[in-house]
Amino acid sequence: MNNEALVETIGLDAGYGGTVALSDVNFSAAAGQRIALLGPNGGGKTTLIRTLSGELKAIEGSVNLASETGTVPQHDPARDGWPATAADVVLCGTLDSIPWWRRPGRRQRKLASEALAAVGLADHSTTTYGELSGGQKRRVQVASALAGGARILLLDEPFAGLDAVASRRLEDLIERLAQNGSTILIATHDLEQARSWERVLCLNGEQIAFGEPDSVLTRTNLELTFGSDLIEVPGGGLMAPPHHHEDHEH
Amino acid sequence: MIWIVDQLAAPWQSELAARGGLVALLVGAPAAAIGCWVLLRDLPYAAESLAHGMFPGLVAAALIGIPPAIGGLVGLIVAALLIIGAGRIGLAGDTAVAVAITPLLGLGALIALAGTVPPGLGGILFGDVLAANSSDVLLAALLAIVTLITLRLSHWRLLASGLGRAGSSDLLILLLLALATVAAARALGALLAVALIIGPPVAARTLCSRATPMIIVAAVIAAIAAFTGIELSWHAGIAAGPAIALCAILPAALVSIPMPSWSHRGAS
Structure with a gap:
């Protein structure tokens, strides 16, 4: 693996039950980079995230990781009304680092407390x-991933359903974490957002393009990525089709 | 005042009532503790069904003359296998449980009512905690220790399971539930055991927003139910098992009366 890369895939085919949903993915990302995962619904963004997190096994090819990964899934996995505080949720992120019979100790509580402070939710x-x-x-879920020692963060549509203020806060947090050396893969539908990050990976059942935003976000690549769903906006710009979500949160 | 104290102390001067109260306490507190996770994981139907599923095992044990705990455990294993089997033929969730458990309850009734009625049928159905002997105390204490230690060790994993941070812990919960059910059946019988498992946690859930306080409050409510149940049984002259069941359920009914200021639960 490239010495500077925290995450790398080589000829990766990924999918479900042996059926390939995403093929031939080759990319690497260094510490401090934010990588936008662009693609239509069903294009393979979540499949890639689940494969990088270890939830799915690679069908072909390899995944090389230089750190623990932490995932913030698209849909909140917590059960409604579950009796846990924000600190409890973050502390649960440390459980993978201790044997099953041990309870989180002083060290884990300190890590959780620091992670919660890092995302601005100490209060x-x-x-x-x-x-x-x-x-x-x-942000609590990001803190939970950080408390578990993850330097590779996998965020699946983290801005879906957030209002402008919450989105801004989350974007600031992502920038700060990248500056502190984390590698962050973010599935998004926002081309402008993607343009402001260090790398873009376009997916549509296969890898369409990977590289710096200016070289990747071309009309040709975007048409291959989004097909006829790509939206022309006045002034000659392009927009990815919006993510479908039910609730508006803040 | 002295009269009240005398009245409250009266049952505990009887060895039978004191031992029965101890057994109810030893089975009630752990049952309520595991009941909290049963409630949180939406498994109350499984809890009730397991209690009913062990009925034929209890009846058979009474007829053969072996300890009811063994019969109950065998009944639970058969029930679990039937539920798995029903699931394998394509029945899902609660349907598989209903299809597996209802025949077991019927089989228990068939065995109980055919030919010689087994000794202590009332106790099997509704418990006979005042007939508890020192072996029952020992068994209840052993199961309480196993349950509480396991819950303590697995607390964070159980908590994480509801946050999507760990795999499902339902199997562990169901195993502990089986132990709690076998133990509680001695005090409350196959039909009322679920009162100790579900009643206190329902009340505690309304009062607490965090898991640990909820478990402690539920265990305390179960302990109080054991105490007040014996008192009620003694002074009202009613069977101890149903009296304890009533006292275990009553707090859930009381806190369910709409009084917003009692609720500490967050919006969810």
Whole structure:
């Protein structure tokens, strides 16, 4: 693996039950880079994230990771009304680092406390998770991943359903984490957002393009990625089709 | 005042009532603790069904003359196998449970009512905690220790399972539930055991927003139910098992009366 890369895939085919949903993915990302995952619904963004996180096994090819990964899934996995505070959720992120019979100790609590502070929610440590807003929940999940020692963060549509203020806060957090050396893969439908990050990976059942935004976000690549769903906006710009979601959170 | 204290102390001067209260306490507190996870994981129907599923095992044990706990355990294993089998033929969730458990309850009734009625049928159905002997105390204490230690060790994994941060812990919960059900059946019988498993957690869930306080409050409510149940049984002259079941369920009914200021649960 490239010495500087935290994450790398070589000839990766990924999918479900032996059926390939995403083929021939080759990319690498270094510490401090934000990588936009662009693609239509069903294009393979979530499949790639689940494969990088180890939830799915690679069908072909390889995945090389130089750090633990932490995932913030598209849909909040917490059960409604689950009796846990924000601090509890973050602390649960440390469980993989201790044997199953051990309870989180002083070290894990310190890590959780630092992670919660890093996402700007130290004041909400005792707030019940269900009482947090959608944006705060995403930040708590990022903190949970950080507390588990992850330097590779996999964020699946983290901005879906967030209002402008919550989106801004989350974007600032992502920038800060990248500056501190994390590699962050972010599935998104926002081309402008993708343009402001260090790398873009376009997927549509296979890898369409990977590289710096200026070289990847061309009309040809975007048409191959989004097909006829690509939206022309006045002034000659292009827009990816919006993510479909049910709830608007803040 | 002294009269009240005398009245409250009266049952505990009887060895039978004192031992029965101890057994109810030893089975009630762990049952309520595991009941909290049963409630949180939406498994109350499984809890009730497991209690009913062991009925034929209890009846058979009474007829053969072996310890009811063994019969109950065998009944639970058969019930679990039937539920798995029903699932394998394509029946899902609660349907598989219903299809597997209803015949077991019927089989238990068939065995119980055919020919010689087994000794202590009432106790099998509704418990006979006042007939508890020192072996029952020992068994209840052993199961309580196993359950509480397992819950303590697995607390964070159980908590993480509801946050999508760990795999499902339903199998562990169901195993502990089986132990709690076998133990609780001695005090409350196959039909009422679920009262100790579900009643206190329902009340505690309304009062607490975090898991640990909820478990502690549920265990305390179960302990109080054991105490007040014996008192009620003694002074009202009613069977101890149903009295304890009533006291275990009553707090859930009381806190369910709409009084917003009692609720500490977050919006969810």
